Amino acid sequence: MPHIAIESGEPGIRGLFAFRPETAGPLNALAEVLLRGDNTLSRGERELIAAYVSGLNECRFCASSHSAFAAAQLSEGMALVGQVRTDPGSAPITPKLKALLAIAAAVQKSGRDVTGKLVDAAKAEGATEREIHDTVLIAAAFCMFNRYVDGLATETPEDPAAYAKSAERIVQHGYTSTTPAAGQNG
Numbered sequence: 001m002p003h004i005a006i007e008s009g010e011p012g013i014r015g016l017f018a019f020r021p022e023t024a025g026p027l028n029a030l031a032e033v034l035l036r037g038d039n040t041l042s043r044g045e046r047e048l049i050a051a052y053v054s055g056l057n058e059c060r061f062c063a064s065s066h067s068a069f070a071a072a073q074l075s076e077g078m079a080l081v082g083q084v085r086t087d088p089g090s091a092p093i094t095p096k097l098k099a100l101l102a103i104a105a106a107v108q109k110s111g112r113d114v115t116g117k118l119v120d121a122a123k124a125e126g127a128t129e130r131e132i133h134d135t136v137l138i139a140a141a142f143c144m145f146n147r148y149v150d151g152l153a154t155e156t157p158e159d160p161a162a163y164a165k166s167a168e169r170i171v172q173h174g175y176t177s178t179t180p181a182a183g184q185n186g
Contacts, residue, residue: 003153011155011162012061013145025176027145032175034138035069041131043171044073045097046138048084049104053139055085056108059146061156066142068163072171096125100135107139 008018017024035046047070054062067085071078076092083091088101099122106113114136122132157163 001153002155003151006154011157012065013149013154015154016148016152028175030141031145034134034141036174039130039134040128041097041100041134042073044070046134047073048081048097049101049135049138050142051081052085052088052101053104053108053142054146056105057143057146057150059150061149061154062142062146064156064160064163065166068160068167069170072164072167094125096122096127096131099125100127100131103132103135104139107136108143111136111140 002015004019006015006019008015010018013027017028035050036043039046047066051063051066051070054066057063063085067078067081071081074080080091080093084093084101088098091098093101099118103114103118103122106115106118119132122135127135
């Protein structure tokens with residue numbers, strides 16, 4: 001049961017955004033830039049970073065949402081997402097993405113856990129400075145989003161179909177769309 005009255009009845013961060021729409025705009029804009037803006041990392045890869053960090057934080061709503069969003073944008077779908085969330089080291093992803101996920105995992109523990117060694121390893125695998133920057137910011141932002149969702153004990157749907165439906169909206173319309181029910185992170 002949520003710690004505050006969420007009148008919209010929406011689960012997770014969507015309910016919180018309905019509760020405080022003035023904070024929803026900037027947070028959705030951040031998600032739009034990080035997860036859908038121009039980047040050399042694909043949208044699916046960036047959603048995978050968000051899902052991975054959310055899983056490490058044990059935020060079921062965000063991990064489930066962004067796993068569905070990643071799966072919808074990766075040709076390997078949910079099977080790959082599950083492998084990455086379980087063991088990125090053995091998942092069939094590029095060495096560059098593995099190195100970026102190691103940076104994201106370090107951020108999830110503490111920003112100070114991101115070492116020169118981790119950054120050098122990512123660069124050695126071809127990661128650009130912008131990709132490293134964006135990985136750190138995605139991981140940091142999702143630590144905040146995860147704590148926001150779990151700190152207010154929002155509702156978390158059990159049915160994976162709810163997340164798949166949200167994935168369709170996000171993939172088609174993004175996080176800042178004015179389309180009804182779209183533009184809501186998670």
